[in-house]
Amino acid sequence: MNEKNTLASLGENESLRRTIGLLVAGENALVGPGDDAAVVSVSGSSFVVTTDTMIEDHDFRLDWSTGFDLGFKAIASNVADVAAMGAVPIALTVAIALPGSTNIKFLEDFAAGLNAGIQELAPGASVVGGDLASSDKVFISVTAHGDLQGLAPVLRSGAQAGDIVVVAGTLGRAAAGLALLQSDSDAKSAFDDLVNIQLRPQPPITAGVIANKAGATSMLDISDGLAKDASRIAKASGVTIQLDSSALDGFKAVLELAAMRLESDPSNWVLFGGEDHSLLATFPQGVEIPREFKPIGSVLNKGEHDVLLNSEPLPQKGWDSITG
Amino acid sequence: MNEKNTLASLGENESLRRTIGLLVAGENALVGPGDDAAVVSVSGSSFVVTTDTMIEDHDFRLDWSTGFDLGFKAIASNVADVAAMGAVPIALTVAIALPGSTNIKFLEDFAAGLNAGIQELAPGASVVGGDLASSDKVFISVTAHGDLQGLAPVLRSGAQAGDIVVVAGTLGRAAAGLALLQSDSDAKSAFDDLVNIQLRPQPPITAGVIANKAGATSMLDISDGLAKDASRIAKASGVTIQLDSSALDGFKAVLELAAMRLESDPSNWVLFGGEDHSLLATFPQGVEIPREFKPIGSVLNKGEHDVLLNSEPLPQKGWDSITG
Numbered sequence: 001m002n003e004k005n006t007l008a009s010l011g012e013n014e015s016l017r018r019t020i021g022l023l024v025a026g027e028n029a030l031v032g033p034g035d036d037a038a039v040v041s042v043s044g045s046s047f048v049v050t051t052d053t054m055i056e057d058h059d060f061r062l063d064w065s066t067g068f069d070l071g072f073k074a075i076a077s078n079v080a081d082v083a084a085m086g087a088v089p090i091a092l093t094v095a096i097a098l099p100g101s102t103n104i105k106f107l108e109d110f111a112a113g114l115n116a117g118i119q120e121l122a123p124g125a126s127v128v129g130g131d132l133a134s135s136d137k138v139f140i141s142v143t144a145h146g147d148l149q150g151l152a153p154v155l156r157s158g159a160q161a162g163d164i165v166v167v168a169g170t171l172g173r174a175a176a177g178l179a180l181l182q183s184d185s186d187a188k189s190a191f192d193d194l195v196n197i198q199l200r201p202q203p204p205i206t207a208g209v210i211a212n213k214a215g216a217t218s219m220l221d222i223s224d225g226l227a228k229d230a231s232r233i234a235k236a237s238g239v240t241i242q243l244d245s246s247a248l249d250g251f252k253a254v255l256e257l258a259a260m261r262l263e264s265d266p267s268n269w270v271l272f273g274g275e276d277h278s279l280l281a282t283f284p285q286g287v288e289i290p291r292e293f294k295p296i297g298s299v300l301n302k303g304e305h306d307v308l309l310n311s312e313p314l315p316q317k318g319w320d321s322i323t324g
Numbered sequence: 325m326n327e328k329n330t331l332a333s334l335g336e337n338e339s340l341r342r343t344i345g346l347l348v349a350g351e352n353a354l355v356g357p358g359d360d361a362a363v364v365s366v367s368g369s370s371f372v373v374t375t376d377t378m379i380e381d382h383d384f385r386l387d388w389s390t391g392f393d394l395g396f397k398a399i400a401s402n403v404a405d406v407a408a409m410g411a412v413p414i415a416l417t418v419a420i421a422l423p424g425s426t427n428i429k430f431l432e433d434f435a436a437g438l439n440a441g442i443q444e445l446a447p448g449a450s451v452v453g454g455d456l457a458s459s460d461k462v463f464i465s466v467t468a469h470g471d472l473q474g475l476a477p478v479l480r481s482g483a484q485a486g487d488i489v490v491v492a493g494t495l496g497r498a499a500a501g502l503a504l505l506q507s508d509s510d511a512k513s514a515f516d517d518l519v520n521i522q523l524r525p526q527p528p529i530t531a532g533v534i535a536n537k538a539g540a541t542s543m544l545d546i547s548d549g550l551a552k553d554a555s556r557i558a559k560a561s562g563v564t565i566q567l568d569s570s571a572l573d574g575f576k577a578v579l580e581l582a583a584m585r586l587e588s589d590p591s592n593w594v595l596f597g598g599e600d601h602s603l604l605a606t607f608p609q610g611v612e613i614p615r616e617f618k619p620i621g622s623v624l625n626k627g628e629h630d631v632l633l634n635s636e637p638l639p640q641k642g643w644d645s646i647t648g
Contacts, residue, residue, distance in 0.1 A: 006425050007426050007427075007431065007458070008425060008458075015431060015456060016456055018431075018432065019431045019456075020435075022436065026414070026448060027448055028415055028471075031452075033452065033453050038453040040371075040452055042414065043474060045366050049467075051418075051419050051467060053463075058458050090365075091350065091362070091373065093362070095376070100330060103329050108346060115348050118348065127350075128356055129356075129362040129374055130340075132331075132339060133383070135382060136460070137461070139377075139459070141377065149367050150367060
């Protein structure tokens with residue numbers, strides 16, 4: 001086998017590009033692959049749909065996450081994608097595969113985590129279907145659906161030069177929590193608020209439809225890190241995004257103590273850490289920005305780089321679901 | 325760990341019962357878990373949604389199935405569930421996880437299989453989103469969506485005593501194909517039509533909405549075998565289903581030669597073989613039954629047994645996705 005043509009050597013983006021390009025577009029796909037979610041037309045209406053997968057030892061470890069944690073996180077990461085389209089989550093399907101030797105208690109905990117995630121983040125939604133199968137490793141695949149309630153979806157491609165860049169939710173806390181879990185230190189218990197964000201993210205779901213109603217021009221959920229996800233808006237919109245480092249100081253400040261304990265740089269967590277599932281959006285100047293969102297930068301005409309931190313180019317490192 | 329409480333010892337049905345019962349129902353779930361698919365209300369309309377999972381070495385083997393086969397089968401098995409609700413398939417999401425060492429060609433073949441499955445079985449539908457991840461074994465999870473076009477969904481629970489039991493599509497061919505693949509004989513090439521049904525099922529998708537318009541009282545797709553799936557309608561509807569063995573002779577006849585070659589009983593394939601994804605339905609007497617469907621039995625008042633073959637109880641053996 002030619003090593004240059006493996007998925008690992010190509011990475012997620014290139015592998016997806018080379019296969020999604022082959023898929024035939026359908027008349028019902030109002031928004032197809034490439035955004036946080038798709039929009040599908042159905043007689044008299046439309047709905048938002050997105051899917052995400054979590055795999056043992058790739059996306060989670062069973063010595064860190066309980067069944068409850070996994071159920072909660074599966075809900076959080078998926079309804080965040082629905083919210084990022086400016087829609088209200090209404091329904092989910094959940095497929096889980098796990099070893100036959102698993103105790104039923106684990107599955108019951110998982111269901112309790114699903115319930116808790118829905119109750120806290122998306123009340124009114126529910127799990128409407130699922131699939132249970134047998135496998136060597138735990139595999140969880142969730143598909144989430146949303147109702148745009150007559151509004152247009154907020155895409156990644158609508159940012160315009162002059163817009164204000166804003167974020168709702170936390171930055172870097174999930175990455176700090178992951179670093180704490182990976183460390184041998186007893187710092188885990190001292191900073192359990194950060195660990196808990198990694199295990200059970202708390203994305204600001206209701207801010208999604210609020211941003212839509214308030215006139216957001218683009219939006220996505222930050223799953224792979226601020227730098228990488230900002231570059232996605234920049235690429236899709238044909239603009240450059242300039243982040244203001246001083247506006248990020250508050251996000252760093254709450255991570256300082258944990259960073260000192262682990263001898264880490266909190267800026268790395270804020271700029272490159274994924275899995276907070278916060279909402280990154282752009283608004284036109286002059287629009288009243290909803291209080292859930294904090295300004296962190298501005299949209300410039302397309303320049304040499306996709307994302308700048310003040311005037312310096314920001315590398316697009318971050319999580320790649322194939323290469324890690 | 326108490327062995328009595330493992331998923332393997334409880335089996336799929338009991339494991340699902342003990343966890344689905346925990347899930348909180350939502351206001352948007354017009355039809356919740358338990359049927360072939362759910363029905364979700366969205367502003368001004370509703371949609372059908374179902375999800376299904378295929379796992380390497382549990383549901384398929386890579387020495388039997390190509391990437392193309394897997395893409396085709398993933399479409400077929402999921403749009404069959406949409407059709408079984410009496411809806412038209414409109415959109416799918418596809419999550420696939422596979423080893424990083426996989427050549428991109430496999431993924432491209434998979435995409436070609438998705439396209440072919442849609443083109444042959446559900447033209448007008450499309451893959452609107454997906455997820456690509458890394459795992460040790462190949463894992464495929466598909467969610468399919470359908471449009472009821474203003475009709476009511478056809479549930480499993482609507483069969484009534486006096487109804488006629490009908491089937492559209494093949495019975496036992498996929499099981500015969502599996503037996504051929506499992507055999508060491510060179511019979512595989514002699515009966516490649518049966519092997520092909522196992523690898524790339526051909527469910528009668530358009531018959532679903534035709535049955536709905538014609539007044540079907542219940543319907544499901546036969547994924548786990550005629551006996552087991554008939555018992556699902558019987559249980560959900562509170563009736564007994566009586567199958568007429570002479571009406572099944574035609575299904576057996578086309579399997580006779582392969583059965584002789586493998587020294588197998590073709591009745592076992594017809595009654596207990598899964599994965600044809602044919603549509604089993606009931607119609608009231610006096611209704612003109614669409615020509616896609618063949619009568620194979622009748623619905624009786626609930627008796628001691630869920631399913632009878634002529635006057636004998638039919639065991640409900642068949643595929644269990646946890647215990648095999």
